[in-house]
Amino acid sequence: MSAGIRTYLELMRYENCLMAGFAAVIGTLIAFNILISDASGSYSPENFPLFYSGLVFLVVLLISGAGNTINDYFDVRIDSINRPDRPIPSGRATLKEALYFSYTLFSLGTLLAFWINLICGFIALFNSLLLIFYAKTLKGTPLLGNLSIGYLTGSTFLFGASVFGFEGLEVLFVLFLLAALAITAREIVKDIEDIEGDKVEGADTLPIRVGAKKAGYLAVFIGLLAVLLSPLPYFMQMLGVRYLYLVLLADMGFFAAIYQLLVRNNPTKSSRMFKIAMFFALIAFIAGV
């Protein structure tokens, strides 16, 4: 029986896609907010690009969904050990269905991105190719794979800001950096969580290369760096004081994630706490506009 809608949504990991799309629109909002206060006066409050913001959301939703799907396509063997309940190893979706679905999403997302402007189009094209390269090859490269996902997720903010061309890109670099650091730390924690299945499969991840303890210390260092830099958007006057109060809540979540990893030696709970903290950080970004 062919895969149903629910299975395709599961393949996309639609919750991640919604969060990524939301982050991209926040990037558009924050860039616009900064550019309208710019002395040149080339932007005014009444001309917020609502239609293009919808396109930004849709492009990121499609391309991140494509990235999750192609990831499961190439991970079928390792997932049959670590995640046997996922759509492909469980038999609810075939490899061919997943591959065609992924390429359809990549193509649609990239075409829509070029509709916005050339910078958006080239970011979408580059990210699509990187997601395929990650799933096929890069994932098995210690740390480089983690950094790729960090860049890709952080790039959602840059993508949203690139609705305004290059000037949008430079104002959102700090948010890109914060997200990239937080996600990279979480990706290392996820590799610590998957170390047994990865060993059986002969994968070459950072925890397998240097040991779970040292990999954990690196994840903690990167996570703490993100927390230390988190007040920057306020002090750089990109976001208001509401951001500062709420991001301190998110920072407590990051500390809880670090506690779960270092003290309780629980990478599963740590990974989940990282994700909750990132969600609060997203809320902080929007509250700070």
Ligand SMILES: CC(C)=CCC/C(C)=C/CC/C(C)=C/CC/C(C)=C/COC[C@H](O)COP(=O)(O)O
């Ligand atoms: C310190 C500070 C203020 C950090 C900012 C953190 C922040 C706002 C991050 C944004 C993260 C974001 C845009 C997430 C979207 C969801 C997503 C695509 C995450 C990447 O997930 C890849 C992961 O491997 C999926 O795994 P799983 O969640 O287990 O399915």
Ligand SMILES: CC(C)=CCC/C(C)=C/CC/C(C)=C/CC/C(C)=C/COP(=O)(O)OP(=O)(O)O
């Ligand atoms: C900005 C634009 C146009 C696109 C960005 C698209 C985004 C947000 C990509 C980054 C996040 C993402 C969707 C990554 C997909 C690849 C993925 C699931 C990586 C993690 O996979 P594994 O390392 O295999 O771990 P699990 O499969 O166990 O989660």
Ligand SMILES: [Mg+2]
């Ligand atoms: Mg995978």
